[in-house]
Amino acid sequence: MKPSVASLYQAVELQQEIPPLLIGERANANGSKKFRELLLADDYDSCLKIAQEQEAKGAHIIDLCTAYAGRDEKADLTTMVRLCANALKAPLMIDSTTPECIEACLQLYPGRAIINSINLEDGGVNIRRICRAAKKYGAALVALTIDEQGMAMTSDDKVRIAKAIHAIAVNEFGLRPKDLLFDCLTFTVGSGDAGLRDAALQTLEGIRRIKTELPGCLTVLGLSNISFGLAPQARRILNSVFLHEAVEAGLDAAIVDAAKILPLARIAAEDRQISLDLLYNRQVEGEKDPLMRFIDHFSGKKDDPADQEQGPARTTEEQLFYKLMDGDKDGLDDILAILRERFKPIDIINQILVPAMRHVGELFGKGEILLPFVLQSAEVMKASVTLLEPFMDKADGGSATKILLATVQGDVHDIGKNLVDIILSNNGYKVYNIGIKVSAETVIEKAREYQVDLIGLSGLLVKSAIVMQESMPQYRQAGLNIPILLGGAALTPKFVAESCVPGYDGPVVYCADAFAGLKAVREFEEGRLVATSYDGAAAVKPMKPGVKDVVLDRSNPVPVPPFIGQRYVENIDPAVLFPLVNVEALFRGRWGYRRGKLGVGEYEDLIHGTVQPQYEELIRKSLAEGLIRPKVSYGYFHCHSEENSLFVRAEGKEHVFTFPRQREAPFLCIADYFKSSRDGGDIVGFFIVTIGGRMGEETARLYQKNAYHDYLMLHGFGVEVTDALAEYWHGVMRRELGIDGKRSGGSNGATTQAYQGSRYGFGYPSCPDLDAHLPLFAFLKPEAIGISLTENMQMVPEQTTSAIVAHHPQAKYFAV
């Protein structure tokens, strides 16, 4: 007799004339939002309707699951089984992992049901109890290929676990092979995860082998996981194509939304081909990888309106995936509690959260989502892991790739390094972030102590690039050869390839941003990480902006300053700074709200609806909490120039500032803007301004509490407010010198220099060398307003900036 199950009214063969047997998945509190809401409202009659609708749409069997946190699963399930037993012609699949619920339902059910499911996750306890009940009440059994190590990924593991389950069910409990339906599990091919590229192949091979190696047994599959993370219409097609392939491989039954399976004949040949390429991981010479081709192919197609009308009917796995995608932490604990009933915490992380973060990273790479939203997703990741950690074994995650991160000696900038930390640690890697101003000796010591697989070094300053270059031989002498990733504003691929790579034996890799770092770590895992190389011939040499033909006027008048010498100013109202904040640089540059693929209107909506309110909130917060405390040390001094040097007289001493000169026309040097002693000498202004240390402290606090998004926002805000203070004070000085004219001030003025004279920040393109801070500190004495210097001549707090002020009408920005 053919294997069958039965309701009160009819028997249904498990092996259909035209396979597969379709098992309706919608009467599931985890899988269907609608069903869950009805259940939470105790509306059992409407729950029953969902079961009946599926029968009408062609489901042969109805899966019934009432497990939901906070509900009495047994009471709900027995109530629904009673109702379904009378009202449904289709036999039931009792979906629970709790033995006593299963036993209670089998006692009630007046037919032959299927139990969903057994596995070896607990090493073999529950499976024995459920098999005993199945034997006693005459039920069929779905068996998942899960054991104590987790869900089987490879066909070998799937078959091995299936055989172990078979041995228990058949040999110990006397069930017949035809009572068993093995679910080989499938994982998404939609995440881009290198380890899952062959997920479909492994599943298909598992099905094929179970059918031959365990004769008489049946196979079943929860289909929709295969396309997890892809767009709805593309999923429908991929699921349908995959079902066809699985049936060819020997699949007997599929757990599906019966209404959403398309007959193969209704799928366009091109859609089918691109789906098959993805499922079979077929690389085509000279084309993108199969996933990218699949996404590109379907990206232009509109979703079926029917899908949208029905609204998001998502499984719990999908809900978590979308929570992360949307950066939404609400209700995360409930979702995770449900998932923990079915999966190990480490599997929730590796199978759902990490693929979701990967997907977020890919969308960022394609310019489809912006950095602040990536950080919100990372916060969901972090919050999820924190919620899962109490339930994890110590050993879990011990095999993750380990990365040491540090900002190099003398450099206090940590935003770049911390973004790398956020992105790597929330993509499943183990990060040891050992802070700022870290010496090479400490890096070596910690790399050994933590046994890390890679080292990441960061630094914003030009000097930091030199520090990196000079430390390479030190790492070599210490016997290290693990890859070193380098990141920082002053680095270029050329510098890394020519100046860093030769000094070290392992690969030295330039990373332009945190995602380049993530890419490098993945390449390392795949064994294909190589040192950065630079092809000088193919490279584009950037232009050097500036007027090419300059004859400097020597007859310009020397303005009369209100005083000579140094002064402190501390009573500046922070509110005067906000009109001078360069909001374009803040929104687009610091915060990453680039327009990308958005239309003009969409971008305006984003700015007015999201970004501007965030900015206003930061102004309110910083005023309320006293985060901006502007302080200035500045002065006017007699001076004269001589070739590349400016000789400044302060407090009876002469201080020499030597500036670099352009090596091509028009060969400019800052000293040129000041008169020589022969021309009668000149007046120079200097300033050091700071918004104080509170902003930095609050920024650090946000990072510590994993508020990644707010951290990025406040950090960028602090940098631009500091720049606004420099802009404000430069305006004050122009006014004091009587050169303010009519068009000064405003962010527009700042970016077009529509005012007389110029200020040159130390460490910026006209005078990149920070060593000028040494003479500057000697006479501006900013220590009195809380500013100090690091060994690399960098000012602390970070929210501090310095400049030399030239009044010459032809003084403009240039780069040496």
Place this chain on the structure above:
Amino acid sequence: MTTAPTDRYICANCGYIYAPGLGDPMNAILAGTSFGGLPEEWVCPMCYATKDQFDPLD
């Protein structure tokens, strides 16, 4: 993809606006040059950011 010669672009790093009607005298770019028509090695005349740091404004 070509851009109409009137389309302006803004530097995400400093807010400088490239307007084709003005060109960019600092880089010897003639008025009437579209953003797409700027050479690959062109950089922001104010902050030296590369072309990929620019957002369309119109």
